[in-house]
Amino acid sequence: MPVEFRKRSVVLRDHVTVEEAEPLLSWLQEHPRGQVNLKSCRHLHTACLQVLLAAQPRVRAVPSDPDLRRWLGMLWIP
Numbered sequence: 104m105p106v107e108f109r110k111r112s113v114v115l116r117d118h119v120t121v122e123e124a125e126p127l128l129s130w131l132q133e134h135p136r137g138q139v140n141l142k143s144c145r146h147l148h149t150a151c152l153q154v155l156l157a158a159q160p161r162v163r164a165v166p167s168d169p170d171l172r173r174w175l176g177m178l179w180i181p
Contacts, residue, residue: 124150
């Protein structure tokens with residue numbers, strides 16, 4: 104499963120597809136202080152990226168994948 108919702112954080116793994124965008128948005132709205140763990144994420148659909156850009160959650164762990172980390176760093180992750 105590419106998205107695991109926990110009590111205080113959401114973990115995004117492997118290939119996060121468009122189907123995860125709506126549940127991700129709902130979880131972030133219900134948990135405004137929620138954190139995102141992207142360590143095991145290798146692909147992030149642009150719909151999910153838009154959710155993250157809009158919500159601006161705290162990033163608990165950046166992607167291990169260097170290309171995704173660099174790409175997200177240009178857009179969002181400091």
